[in-house]
Amino acid sequence: MPEATAQGRHSAIAFILATVALDATGIGILIPITPTLIRELGGGGLDQAALYGGWLTALFAIVQFGAGPILGSLSDHYGRRPVLLTSIAAFGLSYVLMGLAPSLLWLFIAQFLAGLFSATHGTASAYLADVTPPAERARRFGMMGAAFGFGLIVGPVLGGLLVELGTRLPFFVSAALSLANMLFGALVLPESLALEHRRPFHWSNSHPVGAFLALRRHLGTARLILGVLIMQVAMQTLTTTWPYFTMHKLGWTPRTVGLSLGVFGLSTVIVQAFVTGNLSRRLGNLRTAELGFLMVAAGYVGYALGSNSAMVFACIPLTVLGFVTQPALVGLMSAQSGASMQGALQGVVASAGSLAAIFTPLVMPALFSFFARTGTPWYFPGAPFLVAAGLALAGSLIVLRGARAGQT
Numbered sequence: 001m002p003e004a005t006a007q008g009r010h011s012a013i014a015f016i017l018a019t020v021a022l023d024a025t026g027i028g029i030l031i032p033i034t035p036t037l038i039r040e041l042g043g044g045g046l047d048q049a050a051l052y053g054g055w056l057t058a059l060f061a062i063v064q065f066g067a068g069p070i071l072g073s074l075s076d077h078y079g080r081r082p083v084l085l086t087s088i089a090a091f092g093l094s095y096v097l098m099g100l101a102p103s104l105l106w107l108f109i110a111q112f113l114a115g116l117f118s119a120t121h122g123t124a125s126a127y128l129a130d131v132t133p134p135a136e137r138a139r140r141f142g143m144m145g146a147a148f149g150f151g152l153i154v155g156p157v158l159g160g161l162l163v164e165l166g167t168r169l170p171f172f173v174s175a176a177l178s179l180a181n182m183l184f185g186a187l188v189l190p191e192s193l194a195l196e197h198r199r200p201f202h203w204s205n206s207h208p209v210g211a212f213l214a215l216r217r218h219l220g221t222a223r224l225i226l227g228v229l230i231m232q233v234a235m236q237t238l239t240t241t242w243p244y245f246t247m248h249k250l251g252w253t254p255r256t257v258g259l260s261l262g263v264f265g266l267s268t269v270i271v272q273a274f275v276t277g278n279l280s281r282r283l284g285n286l287r288t289a290e291l292g293f294l295m296v297a298a299g300y301v302g303y304a305l306g307s308n309s310a311m312v313f314a315c316i317p318l319t320v321l322g323f324v325t326q327p328a329l330v331g332l333m334s335a336q337s338g339a340s341m342q343g344a345l346q347g348v349v350a351s352a353g354s355l356a357a358i359f360t361p362l363v364m365p366a367l368f369s370f371f372a373r374t375g376t377p378w379y380f381p382g383a384p385f386l387v388a389a390g391l392a393l394a395g396s397l398i399v400l401r402g403a404r405a406g407q408t
Contacts, residue, residue, distance in 0.1 A: 011188035012131065016124050018181055019088060020144055021151040026091065026114070026178070027060075028155020028265070029170050032258040033163050035243050040167060042104045047373040050244040052104060054365030056111050057240055061357035063115030071123050080127040081191045085182055090117040092178030099171030130192035149272065153265035160258015223402025224333050225352055227289070230395035231325045232356030234296055237388040238264070238319065240361040241368050248372055249381050250309050260313070267320040276324045285331040286403045292325030293396035300389035304382030322392070332403055364388070 034056065038049040075083040094117060097110035128144065162170040242261065246252040252260075279288045299318030306312045364384040372381040380386075 012190060012192075013128070015181070015185045015189050016127055017143060017147040018184070019084065020124055021147040021154075022088075022174075022177055022181055023091075024148045024151025025155040025158065026095070026151075026174055028152045028261065029159035029174055031156050031239060031261060032160040032243055032254040033167065033170055035247060036163065036254055037101075037107070037167050038104070041101065041107060045373070046244050046248045047369040050241070050365040050369045050372075053244065054240060054361040054363075056108065057361035057365075058358055059108060059111050060115040061354065061361070063112055065354040065358065067116045075123045075126060075193070079191045079193050080123055080130065081185075081189055083123050084127070084189070085185050087117040087123070088178055088182040088185065092175045092182065095171045095175035095178065099168040099175065127192050146269070146273075149265065149269040153262050153269065156258040156261035156265065158258070160253075160255040160261075163254045163258075223398050224329050227293075227395045227399035227402065228326055228329050229352040229356055230391050230398070231293065231296070231322065231329075232353050233360050234300070234388040234392045234395070235319075235322055236356055236360040237300075237364045237384050241364050241384045244365065244368055244372075245303070245381055245384070246312070248368075250312065252309070260316075263313075264316055264320065267316060268323050271320050271323050272327075275321070276327050279324055280328055280331065285328040286400070289325045289328035289332070289399055290396050292322045292328065293392045293399070295319070296322035296325070297389040297392040297396075300385040300392065304380075304385040304389070306382075329399065 034053045035046060035049045038052045038056075039046075042048070042052060071083055071087065091114060094110050094113035097113065098107060101107040101110060124144070158173070159170045162173060239261075243254070243257045246257055246260070247254075276288070279291070283291065295318045299315040299322070302315030302318065303312055306315065364387070367384045367387060368381055370376060371378060371383040
């Protein structure tokens with residue numbers, strides 16, 4: 001396949017953005033469906049389904065965490081095109097397996113494959129970097145972030161609507177979209193990595209441990225990185241616990257869960273696009289980050305104590321404002337790090353997010369399961385949100401001390 005040319009780049013970039021959006025849609029579409037499918041396959045109540053759902057989410061995150069560097073190294077050796085097209089096709093087939101799953105074990109196997117082949121974000125980013133002049137890369141990566149956000153809006157809504165026509169239908173629709181995208185890519189995607197720029201594949205260079213070793217180079221910003229990790233855990237508490245919590249406490253259907261997450265996703269995109277930058281300019285990065293922590297804590301207390309759907313929906317805007325925190329923290333850390341350390345810093349931030357994606361679904365759904373089950377010594381299904389609120393408050397104090405330490 002010839003290298004990317006100016007004439008073909010528009011379609012190729014459209015394909016990359018579609019791939020990112022579909023990856024996010026695939027993640028989001030599972031959220032409102034998973035409780036119902038788990039109960040179909042394994043029986044039991046929502047408290048037991050929450051445990052299985054947490055394990056499924058953690059498995060996805062663990063596999064994706066390990067597969068990302070491997071796929072990236074493979075694309076450095078074989079080129080971006082074959083890795084992207086193969087991954088998308090396999091991702092679509094993993095949806096077929098989920099739709100056909102006759103048992104929980106089958107569902108776990110399909111989720112393993114989904115995590116393995118959905119780790120294409122790094123390869124897609126590399127493709128954009130290959131075909132984009134340095135001065136335009138920030139804009140293109142911003143488009144990529146918007147595509148991911150769009151997928152996170154569409155996924156839960158689509159899952160919540162389609163599940164009413166059958167629990168398995170959303171998986172087959174997702175598979176069809178992925179395979180159609182693969183065919184589109186086969187037609188329009190040229191190779192972007194020239195042969196002279198490729199490097200041999202070595203397993204020793206294809207693991208995520210190096211990102212964590214970079215922490216040693218950022219001792220001055222260690223508390224701020226810990227703040228990023230805490231905020232990621234707090235924010236991911238919502239996606240890992242929300243469907244079980246709202247179905248159990250408020251009697252919501254998968255449709256209502258999906259629509260609520262669509263509202264949440266749309267609000268998040270609006271905040272990231274229009275609020276974060278303005279707040280940082282007006283208040284500064286530190287105060288913006290502190291405000292984000294406090295808003296998340298307030299919103300989560302509202303979820304934990306709310307007694308009806310109106311109260312819960314009213315707390316969504318507070319929670320969404322938490323998304324101003326991470327950009328503000330990255331701005332603080334970037335100012336404390338030299339120009340030669342910016343890439344390593346971003347790697348550490350990404351690793352913090354990956355750790356949170358593994359830790360949160362293992363802990364927070366288990367908390368919900370314990371406090372929501374029949375016979376528990378203290379019935380309180382909002383426990384995960386109360387714990388996350390406490391973490392957010394602790395994170396605000398840690399970040400405040402870290403920022404002051406960086407100024408000395």
